[in-house]
Amino acid sequence: MSSISPRATTLALYRSILRIALRMPDHHRTNLVVFRARSEFDASRGLVEASQEQSERWMDAEIYRDNLEHQAEHLNRLAMTSTLVPIDLRSDSRESGTPHEAHTCSNPSHHHPAPTAGQPRRKLVTAIKAREKNAEGRQRSQVKSSRFMTGPEPSWIVKKAPWRASG
Numbered sequence: 001m002s003s004i005s006p007r008a009t010t011l012a013l014y015r016s017i018l019r020i021a022l023r024m025p026d027h028h029r030t031n032l033v034v035f036r037a038r039s040e041f042d043a044s045r046g047l048v049e050a051s052q053e054q055s056e057r058w059m060d061a062e063i064y065r066d067n068l069e070h071q072a073e074h075l076n077r078l079a080m081t082s083t084l085v086p087i088d089l090r091s092d093s094r095e096s097g098t099p100h101e102a103h104t105c106s107n108p109s110h111h112h113p114a115p116t117a118g119q120p121r122r123k124l125v126t127a128i129k130a131r132e133k134n135a136e137g138r139q140r141s142q143v144k145s146s147r148f149m150t151g152p153e154p155s156w157i158v159k160k161a162p163w164r165a166s167g
Contacts, residue, residue: 006049013061014041020065023072025079033068040064 004012014037021033040061047054 006054009058010041010044013058013065017061017065017068020068020072023076025072025075029075037064 017037018034021030021037024030024033040057044054044057047057
């Protein structure tokens with residue numbers, strides 16, 4: 001039989017999982033592993049020692065530990081590898097076959113023409129110009145209304161309005 005007590009086995013598994021959690025590349029994943037390990041081991045505290053259920057929990061913990069080891073190794077290797085694709089933001093034309101061409105589900109072969117020199121190339125510049133244009137339009141308008149109140153009136157309001165029926 002085993003000379004190690006069930007409590008010592010449980011604590012050894014818990015500590016080994018925490019050690020692997022510290023090898024994760026970012027603190028979010030480390031916190032996730034620590035939280036999951038803590039919650040699983042807290043849930044198994046009430047189990048009867050040397051029971052079938054406790055043995056199953058140990059086996060699950062060992063499988064989880066092995067998966068975490070592979071995950072930590074893979075993520076650390078991935079973090080050390082440069083996976084960025086260089087893109088020249090100032091280029092005037094797009095090469096064919098870029099992912100931008102097939103970004104819609106409805107028309108995957110739709111081609112977006114390259115921006116001309118008169119059009120701004122960056123979305124931020126476009127957004128700022130649109131905001132300024134909207135602000136000018138609002139200043140010119142005499143009625144101050146929110147976007148919520150614009151548009152046609154719903155049918156249920158039109159039916160209830162007595163002044164509309166008589167006019």
